[in-house]
Amino acid sequence: MSTASSLVSGSCRTHVRRSVSPHWNSKPLRIGFVLTRDFTLSAFADFIDVLRLAADDADQSRPIRCQWYVMSPSSQQICSSCGVLVSPTSGLVAPSELDYVIVVGGLLRCACPLDSQTTEYLLHVGQTRSNIIGVCTGSFVLCRLGLLEGKKCCISWFHYRDFLEEFDHLVPVADQLYVIDGNRITCPGGAGSTYLAAELIARHLGNSTAQKVLHMLHIDRMKPGCSAQPSPPLESVGENERISRALLLMEQNLARPVHIGEIAEKVVDALHGADFLENNT
Helix, strand or coil, X not given: CCXXXXXXXXXXXXXXXXXXXXXXXXXXXXXXXXXXXXXXXHHHHHHHHHHHHHHCCCCCCCCCCEEEEEECCCCCCEEECCCCEXXXXXXXXXXXXXXXXXXECECCCCCCCCCHHHHHHHHHHHCCCCEEEEECCXXXXXXXXXXCCCCCEECCHHHHHHHHHHCCCCCEECCCCCEEECCEEEECCCHHHHHHHHHHHHHHHCHHHHHHHHHHCCCCCCCCCCCCCCCCCCCCCCCCHHHHHHHHHHHHCCCCCCCHHHHHXXXXXXXXXXXXXXXXX
């Protein structure tokens, strides 16, 4: 996969992106979606709509610069957690034909989120150098398949304890919008899906295309992955990012109280990384 920039694994530091020529003539960005049973519709819809708007001029929605596939070994519709059905558009595409394979998760109570053929397919993808993305609880699916060993895993603060109960040997990141760690990318969903999709568009098609898409979605600017997730619902939190991030850190470490100095150091480091990104992209 060729990208316009590279991130240091899981960190907030990045190289400045190259601008992409307005006379675009390279290969399209190709993404294959795997939807689990009871997947979260918004996590999928937010991501794919960014691709749709970036794929063509204006709002014509032709899959020119981006191509996407809802993959399944069968033609059976896939039911989301809200009951809306999505029809597959293709079989399981060879990983060599895709830039990213995205697993969109949903309800954790689903005992068998994937069929055996799709499971084997993801294990095969994991043996290649392909980029795999876990969105929403798709990260849980990837962890169960052993595809995130040694990688940072970004999850929602809401699922932090669920994650520790199932994967006590892994360290989750639950205070960021998304994490890029080599060829593994994880995102808790929500607004993070939109910002991660925009990041991929910026890397492959240029900053101007990504910003155009965000403006069409009434979002004023890009946010780096190290931006803080919204805080858990507590009274009098306000909109101060330092307070939000500190609360998230304390929430995640109730079983192991963290010294106030350590919290302050982590908050300062994260904010410095976010400022570096904003000033150099």
